[in-house]
Amino acid sequence: MYGFGYDESKDDYLVVSMSCDTTSDDIIWHLEFFSLRANTWKEIEGTHFPYITLSGEPRLGTFFDGAIHWLAFRRDLDSTVIVAFDLMERELVEMSLPDYIDIELTDCDLWVFGEFLALWVMEEKDSVEIWVMKEYNVCLSWTKMLVLSVVGFFSPICCTKSGDIIGTDRHTELMKYDDKGQLIEHYSYNKRGGCQLAMYTESLLSLPGGDSEQA
Incomplete structure (x- = not known):
């Protein structure tokens, strides 16, 4: 890990x-x-x-x-x-995770949905459940926010300010769904060897460390 x-x-x-x-x-x-x-x-x-x-x-x-x-x-x-x-x-x-989910029988992972730590769960091939922890590190605060109807496998990566959800099929497709499960956009990308998609935030701040700080 x-x-x-x-x-x-x-x-x-x-x-x-x-x-x-x-x-x-x-x-x-x-x-x-x-x-x-x-x-x-x-x-x-x-x-x-x-x-x-x-x-x-x-x-x-x-x-x-x-x-x-x-x-x-x-x-x-x-x-x-x-x-x-x-x-x-x-x-x-x-x-702790939500008590209502059998993790061993699903595809799932953690991600950030808006302002919350979230969990996506895919028990069926055509739907993805989105759970959020509304109060950090409080098990009872886990809440199912929505269920997306999707085509094939879908692994959420991030959501936009307007609430659209961007994710991947873990192969060569990047997709965007709205909160009703409608496919808005999709793009193909070349996958060479093992790779994983991640979100980043651009910053103009200089990174700590380096020769200038050690001098």
Whole structure:
């Protein structure tokens, strides 16, 4: 599991990595982050990791409210949870998913829908449920906002200011739906090898770190 985010308290950008070493008899987990301001990697020692990714493959986290979030399977409890790395506190936080969803039987992932941490769930091939956590880290605040009628597979990435939802079929199509499930636009792109689409925000601010700050 990996991710990228901004620590506002320290004006620092972090790359976070949770990985495991399976070359020995025991699985050894590592939680480390790269600080752009310090230009160094740091490993957090003594952290217990009962988590594995749902797909068994590297998974990009969702940055929201100062933390990077992943869907993960907790082996000791045999359940799926949200695990988040708080960039300011430099620690892991665990959150619960809606009780009404069987994550193991669906395609799903986290994303940001407007001002909320959100979850998209695809139980059927022609519909996507959008759930939002209206109060951060409060399980009872999970609310189903809408159900999109879609054509084929659809993985939401972001939403526009007008409420349209942009996503991908995970192959070669980028699509935009309105909140009623009407396909508004679609574009094809070339997929070379493994790739993943992500949203970014342009900024004119200079990045922390570098020779000028170290001088």
